Amino acid sequence: AQSVSQHNHHVILSEAASLELGCNYSYGGTVNLFWYVQYPGQHLQLLLKYFSGDPLVKGIKGFEAEFIKSKFSFNLRKPSVQWSDTAEYFCAVNAANFGNEKLTFGTGTRLTIIP
Amino acid sequence: GAGVSQSPSNKVTEKGKDVELRCDPISGHTALYWYRQSLGQGLEFLIYFQGNSAPDKSGLPSDRFSAERTGGSVSTLTIQRTQQEDSAVYLCASTWSKGTGQPQHFGDGTRLSIL
Numbered sequence: 001a002q003s004v005s006q007h008n009h010h011v012i013l014s015e016a017a018s019l020e021l022g023c024n025y026s027y028g029g030t031v032n033l034f035w036y037v038q039y040p041g042q043h044l045q046l047l048l049k050y051f052s053g054d055p056l057v058k059g060i061k062g063f064e065a066e067f068i069k070s071k072f073s074f075n076l077r078k079p080s081v082q083w084s085d086t087a088e089y090f091c092a093v094n095a096a097n098f099g100n101e102k103l104t105f106g107t108g109t110r111l112t113i114i115p
Numbered sequence: 116g117a118g119v120s121q122s123p124s125n126k127v128t129e130k131g132k133d134v135e136l137r138c139d140p141i142s143g144h145t146a147l148y149w150y151r152q153s154l155g156q157g158l159e160f161l162i163y164f165q166g167n168s169a170p171d172k173s174g175l176p177s178d179r180f181s182a183e184r185t186g187g188s189v190s191t192l193t194i195q196r197t198q199q200e201d202s203a204v205y206l207c208a209s210t211w212s213k214g215t216g217q218p219q220h221f222g223d224g225t226r227l228s229i230l
Binding site for chain 2: 034036042043044045049052090092096099100101104106107108
């Protein structure tokens with residue numbers, strides 16, 4: 001069974017600071033990796049995904065994530081955060097599969113940006 | 116276009132009552148997933164539908180929980196004899212099921228509170 005760990009539960013940064021949120025997963029097979037974001041009062045939205053190819057993936061709003069297979073990690077980064085990035089961020093994984101692609105989520109990281 | 120629609124958005128009910136939660140997926144999406152977001156538990160998979168069949172019910176926490184999908188579209192999650200531990204946000208997601216790595220599109224969820 002898959003599992004996902006997000007070690008940072010709550011991160012507080014000032015605007016323009018750099019961000020890195022950790023995500024580690026455990027699974028023996030080929031996986032797809034995702035970061036979802038939930039802005040206050042809104043539904044979960046896809047930020048970026050990795051399923052093959054270049055391990056450095058770029059998403060919306062200047063976010064990027066790097067898949068490091070040897071470390072089972074998929075950390076999320078942004079060089080300069082904005083107040084509007086305040087949200088909850090979820091890392092998720094599913095087994096690369098045609099059909100049932102149920103997601104296993106981490107417990108989430110709440111990001112608070114101070115203006 | 117229209118996203119995943121869930122109703123009701125909020126439901127408050129007394130312990131022991133039955134509740135029905137509805138999900139209307141994006142038109143044409145064949146795969147539908149139910150998840151539960153509990154305080155401190157993160158997002159947990161409940162059940163997966165492909166068309167009208169549910170090949171994976173492994174996440175349903177007890178036999179009080181059931182779900183169905185009709186016409187390959189709308190799905191209903193039913194919780195019988197609700198307990199306080201059922202209080203959570205119930206999320207529905209849908210996707211094309213035509214290849215690995217397809218992102219899931221989430222609804223706004225139903226916030227269920229059991230008194």
